[in-house]
Amino acid sequence: MGRLYVFDHPLIQHKLTMIRDKDTTSKDFRELVDEVAMLMAYEVTRDMQLREVEIETPITTTKSKVLAGRMIGVVPIMRAGLGMVNGFLRLVPAAKVGHIGLYRDPETLKPVEYYCKLPVDAQERDLIVVDPMLATGGSASAAIEFIKQRGCKSIKLVNLIAAPEGIERVRADHPDVDIFVAAVDEKLNDHSYIVPGLGDAGDRLFGTK
Numbered sequence: 001m002g003r004l005y006v007f008d009h010p011l012i013q014h015k016l017t018m019i020r021d022k023d024t025t026s027k028d029f030r031e032l033v034d035e036v037a038m039l040m041a042y043e044v045t046r047d048m049q050l051r052e053v054e055i056e057t058p059i060t061t062t063k064s065k066v067l068a069g070r071m072i073g074v075v076p077i078m079r080a081g082l083g084m085v086n087g088f089l090r091l092v093p094a095a096k097v098g099h100i101g102l103y104r105d106p107e108t109l110k111p112v113e114y115y116c117k118l119p120v121d122a123q124e125r126d127l128i129v130v131d132p133m134l135a136t137g138g139s140a141s142a143a144i145e146f147i148k149q150r151g152c153k154s155i156k157l158v159n160l161i162a163a164p165e166g167i168e169r170v171r172a173d174h175p176d177v178d179i180f181v182a183a184v185d186e187k188l189n190d191h192s193y194i195v196p197g198l199g200d201a202g203d204r205l206f207g208t209k
């Protein structure tokens with residue numbers, strides 16, 4: 001069973017409140033999603049490997065640590081996942097970015113794939129799938145499945161807000177994937193939007209509605 005991490009850091013919770021507020025403008029919404037993604041990236045990357053190197057400071061020679069081992073690939077689920085990419089890249093600029101285009105069909109609620117491009121060395125990277133919303137879990141589960149079909153094995157999922165249904169779905173379909181969220185909300189409504197949630201993340205990021 002994949003582990004579930006809920007980030008209760010006060011800065012994340014404060015910013016999430018502003019993100020949820022319906023009166024927050026697209027500009028502020030984008031900036032806040034970016035900031036929370038960066039704060040989450042700090043914790044999500046806690047298990048990155050280090051190796052020791054010898055360096056010279058202005059005072060003396062010393063041993064110190066640098067990143068080593070598997071590098072990261074950030075995989076946003078478009079569109080809304082795009083809003084979380086920069087936060088990760090600011091902390092890990094050497095990360096590569098793969099894109100998965102999915103939208104949830106409003107009638108069937110099933111994810112429809114329209115794009116997939118991963119880094120050529122994706123199989124050798126620790127992949128972090130990002131999407132602000134985990135509602136039914138259909139989109140995240142399909143995205144993880146596409147990535148696995150391309151030979152990738154080390155995968156994490158990072159969402160701002162998750163519904164219990166989405167967490168259960170991803171855990172059932174992909175028990176090897178750990179999930180990192182800023183909040184677990186109450187439920188889904190009749191249109192499978194998260195309650196209380198933040199509305200349509202893609203529309204709020206890009207001002208399309």
Ligand SMILES: O=P(O)(O)OC[C@H]1O[C@H](OP(=O)(O)OP(=O)(O)O)[C@H](O)[C@@H]1O
Pocket residue numbers: 077078079080081102103104105111131132133134135136137138139140166192200201202203
């Ligand atoms: O867990 P699910 O029930 O699959 O729903 C979550 C998905 O819905 C949203 O995308 P949307 O389909 O609105 O596409 P968009 O990002 O282009 O707006 C969201 O960004 C997730 O990808």
Ligand SMILES: O=c1cc[nH]c(=O)[nH]1
Pocket residue numbers: 080133135192193194195197198199200201202
């Ligand atoms: O609440 C939801 C559910 C799916 N997609 C969103 O953007 N918001």
Ligand SMILES: [Mg+2]
Pocket residue numbers: 080200201202203
């Ligand atoms: Mg949307």
